[in-house]
Amino acid sequence: MTTTGTPTSTGTKLIRKDFLSSIDPRWCAGCGCYGVFKAITSVFPTMDVPREKFAIISGIGCSSRFPYYSNTYGFHTIHGRAPTVAMGLKLARPDLSVWVVTGDGDGLSIGGNHFIHLMRRNPDIKVILFNNQIYGLTKGQASPTTAVGTKTKTTPYGSNDIPMQPLAMAIASGATFAARAHDSDNELLTEVMTAAARHKGVAFVEVMMNCVIFNDGAIESITSKTTRAENTIRLRQGEPIMFGNDANKGIRMGKDHRPEIVQMGQMAGGPSKSGLMVHDVTAFDSSAAYMLSLLSSPTAFGVFRQVNVPSYEQHYEVSVDPDVDKLLRSGTTWTTGEDGQSRPVESSKQS
Amino acid sequence: MSHKEKVTEVKSSSAGRSQKEVEELDQIVIRFAGDSGDGMQLTGDQFTTASAMMGDDVATLPDYPSEIRAPAGTIFGVSGFQLRFGGSEVFTPGDTIDVLVAMNPAALKTNLPSLKDQGIIILNEDAFTPRNLEKAGYTSNPLEGNELQKFKIFRANIGKLTQNALTGSTLSPKQVDLCKNFWALGLTYWLFNRSMEPTTRWLKKRFQSKPEILDANLKVLQSGFDFGETAEMFTTTYAIRKHETKRPGTYRYVTGNTAAALGLIAASKRAGLKLFVGSYPITPATDILHELAKHKQFATIYQAEDEIAAVGSAIGASFGGALAATTTSGPGLSLKSEFLGLACMVELPLVIIDVQRGGPSTGLPTKTEQSDLFQALWGRHGECPLVVLAASSPRDCFDITVEASRIALKYMTPVIVLSDGYLGNGAEVWRIPGMKDLPEFKTMLHTNVEGFKPYLRDETTLARPWAVPGTPGLEHRIGGLEKEDISGNVSHHPGNHQKMVELRAEKVARVAQEIPSMVSYGDPKAEVLVLGWGSTAGVIKEAVHALCEKGLPIACAHLRHLNPLPKDLKPFLKKYPKVLIPENNMGQLWYRLRAEYLMDFEKLNKVQGQPFRADEIEAKIMSMLGGRR
Incomplete structure (x- = not known):
């Protein structure tokens, strides 16, 4: 298979290599973008969608170089606006698999408004947000997700801004699918991307990742093999929410209606899981998903919400061959004959 | 239509018209004015339809208050509808008015300055209370x-006469009061020898399921008509002298905004493409979106979260192979600028309709101006030429939109269409074209895998191929980074950038091959040529027509293409000793033409939120003739 385009809708089985363009990915050595790129391009061939039906839309930033490396249709648009282009494309072409690749600066700062509206409208578009908590392409300024106190070129005394919570924002905006992964767990990434790809409706995935150049180590407590178990929760549908070395801790709703961590041995009645929160992605009420998305220590990963409602583009159905001549002649019209006399035309309903 | 024929159509209680004198006029300007709640727009609309259906030419202009619900009875709450009807071509809705229908004191006060001496005032005397x-x-x-x-002055207690006409009706007093505009309408129908038939037909359809309201309105309309006939107040009625008859065909009357919406639909049909319109509400362009929203079976209409998202969605749809458009006004065009740069770079077809209003900033949202020309031509960063067209009349909003779509698709370029509040809200009689009469659109979607390169250009138009997602084997990437010639790969090569900048400019310049030669109206040996663009077309023609009638050597010409300009424009302008460029801005076309041609022109500029009056243009022309006449 060449990268310049052999028709692929012929039923041949696609493999990941089919989705690699002739341009080798060029991010900094050690950048988290590589892992995400690999996971997404591995999921594409499993989707049973012909290659030409994929369209990847990006904005501006390190993450937004993604389309150039993928041998699909791609559009590298302008800063923050990828969701708008994706929306128009999906409405015009509901047959396509449309993916938005964005970052924390692109998607949440300059593009924050579009992000909210894309989520609330629920088009069948996948939105992957590469969150490295920094502006990388402009060489190291604080982004909307930069942690308080972080020293960057624009915050030399430490950032004062309260970081935005992308997942909570997506859920609050009505995202029907919301998930979180990080760049150091390929299995998690693949699982989440696969679930996003199969969701019919808007699918939001936050990928927490490391920027080796400008924000190195920002998520190390999450990704490090030695601390990962203590600091992360892996959400699984239908299972009690547990974490920690030996899965010895769980999350339950406290009496003050806030989540609290419990040591398994200290549960009333012994080491039972019965008092723990049980994860349910299908709950239409998004309160629990919202709450889990805000946990920071530990931080939850996996799919938070996955509910099925009709996707936005389904509301737009255009009839095949409407009669424009009839439309132009709708309302009050009259004809003038060869004799110069005017006569009313019985107004007809528009077709 | 003769007087007698008309009478037979009227279900008048009187046996026939009394012996009142009928005065024939060429044209009449009438303005209906009242409170926002008085139904003046509907009244004007009905009068317009009735006149147009009699074969008169008609031009109209509504004048709404800028407040949504201004306090009743105040001058801020006055809503007006002006129309001019005549037996030959009507160029504008008229500068000064012959007849004012004033439903309250505020309407009288606001509109009196526009009324001609010896003009007619029909007023609702009931409303002249101390409080009002x-x-x-x-x-x-x-x-x-x-x-x-x-x-x-003709005074009538319109409120009371309406009540009398509806004695015994089951309608509430408030509902009765709402009928009084139809009383005024009935009276004007009598005074100007209009047929009531189109209105009765409309009422029957509109209130099919509400027989009491239908009956009330019919009675009130008739009552107003009969009042004219029987009251001793009027000694004369008026009729229009016919000079021209309309070409055979089907007609309606149409506002510029409706025409633009229909133009987009027609263009997409002609192109065989899905229509996508992404817009955000903004005065005075919103009515285009309203009209389109009614026709969801013809188009995908998307109300975006903001102006930027609106154009972004249109570009996305264009990437997907739709005929895509966005509609806006000045502030919105500013917000869209960055995206227009992207559309220029990726060379996708796109139609942007800017219904201009008074600026800068929020400016005069409900008032007209032509001050976005610079923005349309140059309002983007980088070397970013786009095609710019301008509509010259409400009905031309249809043709220009079809033309913009055709050029956008043929040349793979964004095209900005400039309309304005005056054209958008104004209306005129429109001979409805058939789809088969529209210019031909070629099929543009590229599907051939052989030798495909995203930026390999058509030799004649320099358009790049439009290969849309879903086409097997043509997967490729586009974006805002500079493209390598032919391959479309990202390139920062110095020579390549220069080449691409020049290619994009040349492509837009080649649109000139689509533009017809300049034509003039008036004296072929004119000493002064009046050159206009956009909505000044009607008033310039009216002024030039009037001066030519007096034997003065004047001509006018009009531009619908502002970028590129017509190829023969410079030699055309050189033929005239003096050229006047009137604009509702501070001289934007004037500036462009001086810069382009190194020629000098006179200018006339009005930025008052109002269109020119013909006498203003005539006065300027006379001063250019040097007072030697």
Whole structure:
């Protein structure tokens, strides 16, 4: 298979290599973008969608170089606006698999408004947000997700801004699918991307990742093999929410209606899981998903919400061959004959 | 239509018209004015339809208050509808008015300055109460002073006469009061020898399921008509002298905004493409979106979260192979600028309709201006030429939109269409074209895998191929980074950038091959040529027509293409000793043409939120003739 385009809708089985363009990915050595790129391009061939039906839309930033490396249709648009282009494309072409690749600066700062509206409208578009908590392409300024106190070129005394919570924002905006992964767990990434790809409706995935150049180590407590178990929760549908070395801790709703961590041995009645929160992605009420998305220590990963409602583009159905001549002649019209006399035309309903 | 024929159509209680004199006129300007709640727009609309259906030419202009619900009875709440009807071509809705229908003191006060001496005032005397006079800011009752002496005044207790007509009706007093505009309409139908038939037909359809309301409106309409006939007030009625008959065909009357919406639909049909329109509400362009929203079976209409998202969605749809458009006004065009740069770079077809209003900033949202020309031509960063067209009349909003779509698709370029508040809200009689009469659109979607390169250009148009997602084997990437010639790969090569900048400019310049040669109207040996663009077309023609009638050597010409300009424009302008460029801005076309041609022109500029009056243009022309006449 060449990268310049052999028709692929012929039923041949696609493999990941089919989705690699002739341009080798060029991010900094050690950048988290590589892992995400690999996971997404591995999921594409499993989707049973012909290659030409994929369209990847990006904005501006390190993450937004993604389309150039993928041998699909791609559009590298302008800063923050990828969701708008994706929306128009999906409405015009509901047959396509449309993916938005964005970052924390692109998607949440300059593009924050579009992000909210894309989520609330629920088009069948996948939105992957590469969150490295920094502006990388402009060489190291604080982004909307930069942690308080972080020293960057624009915050030399430490950032004062309260970081935005992308997942909570997506859920609050009505995202029907919301998930979180990080760049150091390929299995998690693949699982989440696969679930996003199969969701019919808007699918939001936050990928927490490391920027080796400008924000190195920002998520190390999450990704490090030695601390990962203590600091992360892996959400699984239908299972009690547990974490920690030996899965010895769980999350339950406290009496003050806030989540609290419990040591398994200290549960009333012994080491039972019965008092723990049980994860349910299908709950239409998004309160629990919202709450889990805000946990920071530990931080939850996996799919938070996955509910099925009709996707936005389904509301737009255009009839095949409407009669424009009839439309132009709708309302009050009259004809003038060869004799110069005017006569009313019985107004007809528009077709 | 003769007087007698007309009478037979009227279900008049009187046996026939009394022996009143009928005066024939070439054209009449009438303005209906009242409170926002008085139904003046509907009244004007009905009068327009009735006149147009009699074969008159008609041009209209509504004048709404800028407040949504201004306090009743105040001058801020006055809503007006002006129309001009005539037996030959009507160029504009008229500068000064012959007939004012004033439903309250505020309407009288606001509109009196536009009324001609010896003009007719029909007023609703009921409304001249101390309270209403005070609200209108009158310290004394104008009906009792000398102020109105130079006009012909007809006073009628329209409110009471409406109530009388509906004695025994089951309608509430409030509903009865709402009918009084139809009483005024009936009276004007009588006074101007209009047929009531189109209105009765409309009422029957509109209130099919509400027989009491239908019956009330019919009665009130008839009552107003009969009042004219029987009251001793009027000695003369008026009729239009026919000079021209309309070409055979099917007609309607149409506003510029409706015409633009229909133009987009027609263009997409002709192109065989899905229509996508992404827009955000903004005065005075919103009515295009309203019209389109009614026709969801013809188009995908998307109300975006903001102006930027609106154009972004249109570009996305264009990437997907739709005929894509966005509609806006000045502030919105500013917000869209960055995206227009992207559209220029990725060379996708796109239609941007800018219904201009008074600026800068929020400016005069409901008032007209032509001050976005610079922005349309140059308002983007980088070397970013786009095609710019301008509509010259409400009905031309249809043709220009079809033309913009055709050029956008043929040349793979964004095209900005400039309309304005005056054209968008104004209306005129429109001979409806058939789809088969529209210019041909070629099929543009590229599907051939052989030798495909995203930026390999058509030799004639320099358009790049439009290969849309879903086409097997043509997967490729586009974006805002500079493209390598032919391959479309990202390139920062110095020579390549220069080449691409020049290619994009050349492609837009080649659109000139689509533009017809310049034509002039008026004296072929004119000493002064008046050159206009956009909505000044009608008023310029009217001024030039009037001066030519007096034997003065004047001509006019009009531009619908502002970028590129017509190829023969410079030699055309050189033929005239003097050229005047009137604009509702501070001289934007004037500046462009001086810069382009190194020639000098006179200018006339009006930025008052109002269109030119013909006499203003005539006066300027006369001063250019040097007072030697």
